[in-house]
Amino acid sequence: MARLQILARLLLAAALGSTLLLGVRLTVGLGSVSLEASADRWLGAVGPMAAGLALCLRSLRAGRERAGWLLLGLALVCWSGGAWWYSVFHWSLEEVPYPSVADGLWILFYPLAVAGLISLAAGRTQERSALSWLDGTIGALAIAAVGATAAFEQIVASTSGSALAVATNLTYPLGDLALVALVAGTIPFAGWKLGRSWALLTVGLVIFGVCDTFYLFRIADGSYVAGTVLDAGWLVGAVVVALAGWNHTKVKVSGIATAWAAFAFPACSGAIAIAVLVYDHFNPVHLLALALATACLVAVLGRMTVIFRENLAMIAQSQVEAATDPLTGLGNRRKLSADLEAVNGNATLVLLDLDGFKAYNDTYGHPAGDALLDRLGVALTGELLGRATAYRMGGDEFCVLGIAESDATDLAQKASDALCETGEGFHISSSFGTVSLPEEAEDTSAALRLADTRMYAQKQRRRSSAGSQSKSVLLRALQERSPSLFEHVADVADLAVDVGRQLRLEDHELEQLRHAAELHDVGKVAIPDAILEKKGPLDPSEWVFVHQHTLIGERIIGAAPALVPVARAVRSTHERWDGLGYPDRLAGEEIPLVARIVAACDALAAMVSDRPYRLAVDLQQALDELDRCAGTQFDASVVSAVRAVLTHSAGSLQPAGLAA
Numbered sequence: 001m002a003r004l005q006i007l008a009r010l011l012l013a014a015a016l017g018s019t020l021l022l023g024v025r026l027t028v029g030l031g032s033v034s035l036e037a038s039a040d041r042w043l044g045a046v047g048p049m050a051a052g053l054a055l056c057l058r059s060l061r062a063g064r065e066r067a068g069w070l071l072l073g074l075a076l077v078c079w080s081g082g083a084w085w086y087s088v089f090h091w092s093l094e095e096v097p098y099p100s101v102a103d104g105l106w107i108l109f110y111p112l113a114v115a116g117l118i119s120l121a122a123g124r125t126q127e128r129s130a131l132s133w134l135d136g137t138i139g140a141l142a143i144a145a146v147g148a149t150a151a152f153e154q155i156v157a158s159t160s161g162s163a164l165a166v167a168t169n170l171t172y173p174l175g176d177l178a179l180v181a182l183v184a185g186t187i188p189f190a191g192w193k194l195g196r197s198w199a200l201l202t203v204g205l206v207i208f209g210v211c212d213t214f215y216l217f218r219i220a221d222g223s224y225v226a227g228t229v230l231d232a233g234w235l236v237g238a239v240v241v242a243l244a245g246w247n248h249t250k251v252k253v254s255g256i257a258t259a260w261a262a263f264a265f266p267a268c269s270g271a272i273a274i275a276v277l278v279y280d281h282f283n284p285v286h287l288l289a290l291a292l293a294t295a296c297l298v299a300v301l302g303r304m305t306v307i308f309r310e311n312l313a314m315i316a317q318s319q320v321e322a323a324t325d326p327l328t329g330l331g332n333r334r335k336l337s338a339d340l341e342a343v344n345g346n347a348t349l350v351l352l353d354l355d356g357f358k359a360y361n362d363t364y365g366h367p368a369g370d371a372l373l374d375r376l377g378v379a380l381t382g383e384l385l386g387r388a389t390a391y392r393m394g395g396d397e398f399c400v401l402g403i404a405e406s407d408a409t410d411l412a413q414k415a416s417d418a419l420c421e422t423g424e425g426f427h428i429s430s431s432f433g434t435v436s437l438p439e440e441a442e443d444t445s446a447a448l449r450l451a452d453t454r455m456y457a458q459k460q461r462r463r464s465s466a467g468s469q470s471k472s473v474l475l476r477a478l479q480e481r482s483p484s485l486f487e488h489v490a491d492v493a494d495l496a497v498d499v500g501r502q503l504r505l506e507d508h509e510l511e512q513l514r515h516a517a518e519l520h521d522v523g524k525v526a527i528p529d530a531i532l533e534k535k536g537p538l539d540p541s542e543w544v545f546v547h548q549h550t551l552i553g554e555r556i557i558g559a560a561p562a563l564v565p566v567a568r569a570v571r572s573t574h575e576r577w578d579g580l581g582y583p584d585r586l587a588g589e590e591i592p593l594v595a596r597i598v599a600a601c602d603a604l605a606a607m608v609s610d611r612p613y614r615l616a617v618d619l620q621q622a623l624d625e626l627d628r629c630a631g632t633q634f635d636a637s638v639v640s641a642v643r644a645v646l647t648h649s650a651g652s653l654q655p656a657g658l659a660a
Helices: 003-027 033-058 063-090 101-124 129-157 163-189 193-223 228-243 256-282 287-322 333-341 357-364 366-383 408-418 444-481 483-502 509-517 522-526 540-547 549-558 562-573 593-607 619-629 635-646
Strands: 347-355 389-394 396-404 422-425 427-439
Touching: 003 033, 003 228, 003 287, 003 549, 033 063, 033 228, 033 333, 063 101, 063 228, 101 129, 101 163, 101 193, 101 540, 129 163, 129 256, 129 287, 163 193, 256 287, 333 389, 333 396, 347 408, 357 366, 357 427, 366 408, 366 422, 408 427, 427 444, 427 635, 483 509, 483 562, 483 593, 509 549, 509 562, 509 593, 522 549, 540 549, 549 562, 562 593, 593 619, 619 635
Parallel strands: none
Antiparallel strands: 347 396, 347 427, 389 396, 422 427
């Protein structure tokens, strides 16, 4: 492979050297008539031959582009072969036979070059859309129209002789037009991202075709003079094509540049075609040029039609996507709003929210959660097929809209049943809220608000029911373990709820407060009796056990999903307002309000009850102790609420369920 690369470099050097030497000959001269005559005769054949052979070597290591570079290399070899034939057999003749073997080799250059170009473009093309084909056609027609306008008329007018001679004479300009047009046409066909090697290839073939066209044009009008820079054009084009084959640099094209190119290329090509038609109005051109320019404009109109249809399809698709949930394929909130606005008559709206989905997502991960939502969406659609329309509102919320639905309860229950799935370690169900339209709501916003309120009311009732059942189990275990401890937490719960009402807590907050107060000591079931009932002070190792009971309680309570918020509150029932409590050393309002209330009520109930290590104190002493610790151990506002509750009951602790 290294030898192959060395040989290719030598051939490229020979091609470049021939080009430079011919350039010197045509500009400043070589100082010797015989040397200049030899240069004129042989350099034009040597350079393209070396370039063609270099490309043939390139094809040996080109992979999927092997055929393209080989065909281009053979095209240059054929062109060089024609030049060699002419230099050997026709150079000294006064009258050159026409057409000759040299013409056949020169003409063979065109089909080989075209085939190689198409092969390379096809190998690098990433997409073959209708627009790519149209853009390529538009560019090719525009370039061909310009070429036909510039030279074809004169070339055709000067063509004479036998049918074979006329055909040969016309093959050159047609081949040049086809080659240059194809070069322009393959640029959009290949997606505007063909790289530096393709740019060099384009430049080389354009130079080759343009020089050939100008040569034919000057031959036709009798103005051609040998020994000008034009004679080096074929050699320069061949060398540039060879360099393209050995250039591996890739050029990154930005999306913006590609978009502008896709607009500018057909626009400029259409403008060129219009310019040809305008020029024809003042200076008539060949019919071929008119036909090419007209075809170019027809292709531009076809491109506009394709773009218009694609834009319509894209708008329609975007409208569908804007109204569709991408995960489940159901309609989204926007689709629901549009359908609700279109309702004319009675309808039922059911809003549903999954129960247990967050725990499932946290346990099994978001991909599994997404798959679950997709399955539930399919189940919901299948259950309601032909009866109502299903939507996904986002997250774990779904919605159902039934038009002229007579049995709203049955519809809601069927939808809720569809949104259920049970497996090992999980159970997913759903809560729902139902609204009848238009009796209960006049617009979309009101309907959704009412359905949402009813749905969360049902969800809260379910949570309360599940939480109450779990709490009962835990309290029963606590009662069996320590009857006195069970009585203590019952007293604390009654007082805490009264204090919560004094602090104007909502009903659901009062329910959570009662659960937390009743369960705040459940972690003590793991503390040995010897420590709980010890008559003297606890040593440091025993305090370590005691300080663990809130964490143990959190773990026990948190095993019931409906009591997770209660478990977090129980964890903080021994935090202090000044931040010196345990287990997290929270301070001030960082401590949940429920935990602050339980802490104060627990302390009061403990002080007015006999303990193994001390006797009870009276109520006033207990309240004075709370006041003394307000702002350090306890929340002062909670202490004030405790005093207010007990003062309101005329100094008796009976309203709180405590013994005087």
